[in-house]
Amino acid sequence: MLVVLGGFVAFLEGTGLSFIYPIIETAQTNDPTNVSGPVMEGFIGTYQFFGIPFSLGYLIVGVAFVMTIRYTMSFLVRWLAVILGKQYEKHLRTRAFEGALDAEVQYYDEQGTDDILNAIITETRYSGRVIKQGIAMLETLFLVLMYIAVMFYITPSMTLLAMVLLGGITVLLRVVIEPAVTVGTRVAEANELVQETVQAGTQGIRDVKLFGLRSEVFSTFSESIDQYTSSEIDLTRNEIAIKNFFELSAAITIFVLIYVGFTFTGLSLGELGIFLIAMFQLAPKVSDLNSKVYQVEGYLSHALRTQTFLDRLDRHEEHSGARSVTHVSSIEFDGVKFAYNEDEQVLRELSFTANKGDFIAFVGQSGAGKSTIVSLIARMYDPDQGEIRADGVPITEYNLESWRKRIAVVRQQPFIFTDSLENNITIGNREATRQEVEDVCEIAKVDEFVDDLPNGYESQLGDDGIRLSGGQRQRVALARALLKDADFLVLDEATSDLDSSLEKEVQAAIESMDREYGIIAIAHRLSTVKNADQIYTVEKGEIIESGTHQELLAEEGDYADLYTIQSKA
Numbered sequence: 352m353l354v355v356l357g358g359f360v361a362f363l364e365g366t367g368l369s370f371i372y373p374i375i376e377t378a379q380t381n382d383p384t385n386v387s388g389p390v391m392e393g394f395i396g397t398y399q400f401f402g403i404p405f406s407l408g409y410l411i412v413g414v415a416f417v418m419t420i421r422y423t424m425s426f427l428v429r430w431l432a433v434i435l436g437k438q439y440e441k442h443l444r445t446r447a448f449e450g451a452l453d454a455e456v457q458y459y460d461e462q463g464t465d466d467i468l469n470a471i472i473t474e475t476r477y478s479g480r481v482i483k484q485g486i487a488m489l490e491t492l493f494l495v496l497m498y499i500a501v502m503f504y505i506t507p508s509m510t511l512l513a514m515v516l517l518g519g520i521t522v523l524l525r526v527v528i529e530p531a532v533t534v535g536t537r538v539a540e541a542n543e544l545v546q547e548t549v550q551a552g553t554q555g556i557r558d559v560k561l562f563g564l565r566s567e568v569f570s571t572f573s574e575s576i577d578q579y580t581s582s583e584i585d586l587t588r589n590e591i592a593i594k595n596f597f598e599l600s601a602a603i604t605i606f607v608l609i610y611v612g613f614t615f616t617g618l619s620l621g622e623l624g625i626f627l628i629a630m631f632q633l634a635p636k637v638s639d640l641n642s643k644v645y646q647v648e649g650y651l652s653h654a655l656r657t658q659t660f661l662d663r664l665d666r667h668e669e670h671s672g673a674r675s676v677t678h679v680s681s682i683e684f685d686g687v688k689f690a691y692n693e694d695e696q697v698l699r700e701l702s703f704t705a706n707k708g709d710f711i712a713f714v715g716q717s718g719a720g721k722s723t724i725v726s727l728i729a730r731m732y733d734p735d736q737g738e739i740r741a742d743g744v745p746i747t748e749y750n751l752e753s754w755r756k757r758i759a760v761v762r763q764q765p766f767i768f769t770d771s772l773e774n775n776i777t778i779g780n781r782e783a784t785r786q787e788v789e790d791v792c793e794i795a796k797v798d799e800f801v802d803d804l805p806n807g808y809e810s811q812l813g814d815d816g817i818r819l820s821g822g823q824r825q826r827v828a829l830a831r832a833l834l835k836d837a838d839f840l841v842l843d844e845a846t847s848d849l850d851s852s853l854e855k856e857v858q859a860a861i862e863s864m865d866r867e868y869g870i871i872a873i874a875h876r877l878s879t880v881k882n883a884d885q886i887y888t889v890e891k892g893e894i895i896e897s898g899t900h901q902e903l904l905a906e907e908g909d910y911a912d913l914y915t916i917q918s919k920a
């Protein structure tokens with residue numbers, strides 16, 4: 352529709368321009384109806400059709416009417432273009448964010464969150480401009496074609512001469528000046544780097560200060576911002592260069608044409624008037640068209656990047672099974688092998704079973720693969736070989752959302768949302784009552800610090816609110832998990848930031864809960880897993896020993912050694 356409107360705008364512009372002919376001719380003669388020629392006859396016919404007197408005054412009214420409609424339509428076209436552009440930007444952003452939410456964690460590992468953020472926020476904004484500028488470009492193109500048509504009607508030979516001159520200059524400028532797509536890509540790449548560095552500098556500010564990284568971070572930033580600035584300047588300089596050199600050449604062309612028009616053609620004053628006015632209008636419009644094409648090309652490079660990003664997100668969508676699950680009583684690892692990448696096998700042939708009501712624990716050296724076990728249970732990744740089953744069914748067959756509802760995972764470094772304490776605790780169960788919240792907070796020992804917060808459970812946490820200590824954050828995360836109506840509680844170093852006496856209290860409170868959970872715990876401090884029904888020592892992705900605390904001590908293996916070291920400390 353916008354294209355049709357754009358075409359109509361051009362048609363009206365042409366009609367407005369043609370008014371010059373009857374106006375000049377009418378001003379020169381007393382009886383304009385005697386002047387022949389198709390343009391004049393067309394005007395006289397139209398005026399007669401509407402029953403309007405054909406006089407200079409009414410011709411002026413006519414041209415004013417046509418131009419009013421033309422500019423109103425032009426306004427509508429631009430307005431609709433902005434709406435379309437912004438809606439497209441919104442659509443891209445929404446699709447990108449939805450895709451990012453549904454993407455596998457592995458994609459985040461590969462891509463990095465900075466790039467994903469940049470793609471969703473910045474690249475989509477530039478991509479939206481393709482539509483707005485593209486439509487403006489089409490509108491200008493129609494006007495250009497219209498002027499050429501009017502000029503061609505009056506004098507084909509001079510029009511061809513004008514086109515050869517203006518076209519030649521355009522081609523020449525395009526050859527000399529670096530293509531916008533190349534500069535646009537440079538801008539986009541530099542922009543990505545600026546964003547990455549700023550994020551590293553701000554999010555990692557503590558380590559930047561502690562390790563004296565300021566100058567290193569700043570020099571990376573300086574380099575990338577220099578590249579960004581110079582590419583942006585190049586892009587704009589090229590646009591201005593195209594515009595100015597074109598206009599210079601066009602002005603000279605016009606004077607050449609005036610000379611040719613007067614000297615070699617027998618055009619009437621009215622015809623020459625229209626031709627020259629069309630030519631005067633055409634030149635800046637062609638220049639405008641050149642700049643717009645150049646800009647659209649630049650934005651297109653962002654649009655292509657966004658499309659590639661969206662395609663990649665689609666390819667990395669998490670695979671959910673169809674089966675819904677409402678209850679799980681056992682989780683079984685059967686010969687599970689897993690590697691994040693080819694270089695390092697992280698889990699080799701891991702087999703164990705966790706039953707509801709049991710408390711099992713994994714201990715072992717850092718990097719042994721313990722957290723990876725948790726990631727696989729939560730289906731952040733899927734095994735390369737072997738199978739993980741819940742009640743005999745491979746967990747890949749379960750609907751992801753319903754499967755994740757069955758497990759409550761507490762990570763070592765949980766994320767605290769910018770929201771109230773209560774809303775941070777109820778993320779897994781928004782229906783929970785205040786009493787239920789208070790009950791889990793008692794077990795997780797959140798109650799010990801809630802009274803110190805300015806508004807108790809209503810206190811705002813997160814980046815803009817109150818900062819919790821590492822131990823407080825872990826307690827909030829634990830309360831969060833306990834509030835979930837899950838079958839298995841998975842604790843990945845969940846209380847490592849608490850002091851050992853508080854950790855013992857929390858551990859005892861969890862173990863004495865009257866609710867039947869299966870507990871899978873990963874711990875460095877062996878005192879927290881002493882009461883486990885089964886403890887597995889993991890080394891290089893394999894279980895090297897298993898048993899109860901007493902059995903493992905009697906075995907005098909790695910667990911016993913580690914326990915002796917920790918008891919002495």
Ligand SMILES: Nc1ncnc2c1ncn2[C@@H]1O[C@H](COP(=O)(O)OP(=O)(O)OP(=O)(O)O)[C@@H](O)[C@H]1O
Pocket residue numbers: 460691692695697715716717718719720721722723724
């Ligand atoms: N997202 C990831 N991408 C690539 N490699 C990873 C990723 N996460 C962990 N690894 C690698 O997998 C191995 C096992 O890591 P994992 O976190 O499971 O060990 P862990 O036993 O839990 O260690 P820790 O006790 O220090 O937490 C390590 O060598 C680690 O570098």
